[in-house]
Amino acid sequence: MYTASKDRYTAMDYNRCGKSGLLLPKVSLGLWHNFGDTTVFENMKQLCFTAFDNGITHFDLANNYGPEPGSAEKNFGRILKEDLGTYRDELIISTKAGYDMWEGPYGNLGSRKYLLASLDQSLKRMGLDYVDIFYHHRMDPDTPLEETMGALASAVQSGKSLYVGLSNYDGNTLQAAADILKELHCPFIINQNRYSIFDRTVEKNGLKDMTGKLQKGLITYSPLAQGQLTDRYLNGIPEDSRIRTDGRFLKESALNSHRMDQIHKLNNLAAQRGEKLADMALGWLLQHQEVTSVLIGASKPQQILDNVKAASCAPFTEEELKLIDEISLK
Template identity: 70%
Template sequence: MLKIMNDFPNPTRYDNMTYRRCGNSGLKLPLLSLGLWHNFGDTNTLERMNAICQTAFDHGITHFDLANNYGPPAGAAEKNFGIILKTTFAGHRDELIISTKAGFDMWPGPYGDCGSRKYLLASLDQSLQRLGLDYVDIFYHHRPDPNTPLEETMGALAQAVQSGKALYVGLSNYSGAEMERAAAILKELRCPFIINQNRYSILDRNAEENAILEASEALQKGVIVYSPLAQGLLTDRYLHGNIPADSRIRTDGRFLTENQLTPAHIASLQALQQIAQDRGQSLAQMALSWILRQPSVASVLVGASKPEQLLDSLKIMNSTPFTEEELQKIDQISKNF
């Protein structure tokens, strides 16, 4: 049996968290949501995962974001979180927002990837089984699939809602133009599409370049951001060019590589750190606050390998607004990265 903290959950857990409406829907998300992309596979201990989840919920983080392929191995994050749902979170399901996705390679053969109706609906059934749930709150298509008619993919999302296995649907990694086409189909199907999940950070302006922020605001859809700290670059871990043994550069290497830590890049990170210090924040806290200044952003996904990291991120509540001078400095530094 997992150990549950004394006096869990905290009776004042909602007092200090801000919740933003997701687009023009009725759903509100906490400013910070917990992403289970990293640190919730079988390479971690269930006790540590449980401590992270308890700390999150104790401080008003109600949204837990998964995907079918999160691990390692694929499916492990859903399985592990399912255990926490049955134990620590027993009796609290209606206070939680749980999301999952399908769209990347999940099982062998021609039906375990992309955007077909067969894959998406089968994957959702498998996710619900691993989670031990009857429904998820948000079901996403994880990435665009140019080889499947968009009408088929959106029809599968609509069917997920009609069957009662999802309350809302979302799109992940779609550009603004792709999302607009999908939204038109989902509107015709009367499907509650409310949210876009995209990569975005001070050092990665993908969500600006592909117009997803602009399109989401125009269509009144919410945005939730992942990789807000640029895989750890926007923390104090690499400010002096050192690479810790437990860094993703050492343990993974797919999303962050040693050749990104050039002397010029380290100098840019140090310049950003100075701006953060002048604001009374850490670099990571400033990076989160910078994203949340966008009106279309409902929430930012943060990962954590230990509870202390979450507690540090939570210090951004009621942070000082950015001045125009600060924003201009940040933009100039990011252009040189």
């Protein structure tokens, strides 16, 4: 039986999620890539144990994480049942619904029927009575926003979620949704969006600014741009890399000569700071006042140990921030 490290809260700092009462670790573990049925179960366990032993209390899932869809929740539920469940009150567990999950007209997007049915399925797969955060996973232009937000409020009112969040929204839709959730007295506290040195979408679509204005949390996924902001590809593409073994996310064509030049320049800057590129990339996100936590993915426990260091990344000078923009925005 797993016993957590007694020192698990000494290596991690925690940020308040917006102006709510909830604290999140600066580094959270996402179960997007490496918790499906194609991964060795023992490795999943060790990833979770390493994370929790180092102060990562937040585990982020979605109904469709796999492959196959639902398998990440199922596997995480087994880990909870066999080991981590003892520490349930020390864990923040989140899940989402919004992408295609089952056949027919009721297994996708933002209807009340889909969201609440999906949440029930997620709880069953994980063996939980409630999740800490339930997200709508993406905007649905065809369902009234009042219906989608009403479903999130119902999830809280029924005791199946403590808080709610929005994922992949833009600034204008976020503001409209927040107004509805406020009227419903629903504890909406967090946004989850893709954000990295190489992906500035939230800076362009108003999401980041609106998050700050509304005093909500922001947790960022793909903070290392699918491994581009690491030393993984500095000397070519390894045979065991995700590009070779799983081409769903990062394509080899993305690593063109211009992108490789950017990566090498950023790596040189990180070296001048006495850091690895991944540390600097995560630290760059955390220096933004709006960012509450960064979601890392990992295939090996050592990657988690390396990424935890970003929680204590050295401050950036104005010159360094300017240089990062000059390199990455060309």
